[in-house]
Amino acid sequence: MESFKLWISLLVLQTLLSISRTTAVVSANCPVVFREYIGALGKNVTFSDVPINPNVEFHFLLSFAIDYTNTNSPQPTNGNFLIYWDADNLTPSHISSIKAKHKNVKVGMSLGGDSVNGKNATFAPTSITSWVRNAIYSITKISKEYHLDAIDIDYEHFNVDPNTFAECIGRLLYFLKQNNVISYTSIAPYADDSVQEHYLALWRKYSHLIDYVNFQFYAYAKGTTIPQFLQYFETQRCNYKGGKVLVSFGTNNIGGLSPENGFFDACTILRRQGKLHGIFIWSADNSMKDHFLNEKLSQDLLARAT
Numbered sequence: 001m002e003s004f005k006l007w008i009s010l011l012v013l014q015t016l017l018s019i020s021r022t023t024a025v026v027s028a029n030c031p032v033v034f035r036e037y038i039g040a041l042g043k044n045v046t047f048s049d050v051p052i053n054p055n056v057e058f059h060f061l062l063s064f065a066i067d068y069t070n071t072n073s074p075q076p077t078n079g080n081f082l083i084y085w086d087a088d089n090l091t092p093s094h095i096s097s098i099k100a101k102h103k104n105v106k107v108g109m110s111l112g113g114d115s116v117n118g119k120n121a122t123f124a125p126t127s128i129t130s131w132v133r134n135a136i137y138s139i140t141k142i143s144k145e146y147h148l149d150a151i152d153i154d155y156e157h158f159n160v161d162p163n164t165f166a167e168c169i170g171r172l173l174y175f176l177k178q179n180n181v182i183s184y185t186s187i188a189p190y191a192d193d194s195v196q197e198h199y200l201a202l203w204r205k206y207s208h209l210i211d212y213v214n215f216q217f218y219a220y221a222k223g224t225t226i227p228q229f230l231q232y233f234e235t236q237r238c239n240y241k242g243g244k245v246l247v248s249f250g251t252n253n254i255g256g257l258s259p260e261n262g263f264f265d266a267c268t269i270l271r272r273q274g275k276l277h278g279i280f281i282w283s284a285d286n287s288m289k290d291h292f293l294n295e296k297l298s299q300d301l302l303a304r305a306t
Contacts, residue, residue: 032306033278034299035059035186035214035246037110039085041285046089047098050284051292052105053299055306059106059184060098061152062090063283064113065142066121067135074116076124079134079168081142084116085109092146099147108150108184109142114157122157123198125168132171139172140181150184151176152214153202158194162201170206177209185209190216191232196239203240213245214280218256226266229257233270244277251286251294259294264301271305278302 034056038045040063052058065081068074095107113121125131139151153169160168169187176182187210189199203210215236217229224232236245247270249256249263257263270276279298281287287295 031057032276032302033057033059033212033246034295034302035061035212035278035280036284036287036295037061037063037280037282038284039063039090040113040283042086043285043288044086044089045284045288047094047105047107048101049288049292051296051299052102053296053303054102054104055303056104056299057106057278058102058104058299059108059150060284061150061280062107062109062146062148064121064154065109065111065139066113066116067111067138068116068119068121070117072117074119076122077134078124078126079131079138081111081135081138083142084113095147106149106184107146108148108152108182108186109139109146110152110154110188111139112153112155120157121155122159123155123165123168124159125164128164128167128171131168132175135168135172136175139176140179143176143181149182150186151182152186152188154188154214155198156190156192156195158198162198165198166202166205169202170209173206173209184211186212186214188214188216190219191236192219200239203243207240207243210243212278213240213243215240215245215248216282217248218250218254218282220256222253222255223261224255224257226257226262226269229263229266230269233266233275237275246278246280247276248280248282249294250282251290252282259297264297267301271301276302276305 062085064084066084067077067079067081173185
């Protein structure tokens, strides 16, 4: 354990001394992808419950790892991440098993989320350097234990300025990619002024480190139409220029363009235009009640796009 900490400390120091916005990092090969958040709601869903199309790149995103104490009154831990997903049903051995059975499957973890034990999971670093150091250590440890391939950034509340957020997350992503801790990175913004301000600051400086933009289109108003959805997509393509913006819907009936109201028709339009980089769903926990019908339809559509 002490040697692991020393190794991390030396690598962190190297990262903090060498990082710049122009530093080259080899980007992941990013095919059309299906992604699904899993494990946030404690509904005993397992990887093997979810149908997996062998012709589609498939990413599970464990939800969530959070740098807050697991107490009745959670407090920020300045980058010391704890596991908050359903750790009983989504274990390292389960990950090894699903990857062995399905060679197209990758597994990552999402950081942050909306809340922790009823309290906002606010991004609250003590300083850039100390947060990055702690985050690198704790995330590397979890990633190695769980054999993870990806990191997703899903903070939705902030008590720091956008530049501080950008530096913390950017330096973390740089380290994780530079040292081959993970292969894929993504961010999960949505159409809120504060959220966009922080993620766009990150994007402007560190977009070369981000493989996918998991844009939460389900955060738009319920009853979104196909033309509205396509306009929202173009807006976010412009905001995250050059990025692979993934389209999305929620299976908890929260908002946006639902499959029942034309989501897959909109995807077909984007596919014909060469703009469909992938689909993600929030979340597997909610999809169990419908026997993962929309997961099957999403993957079938993407398989036709490859």
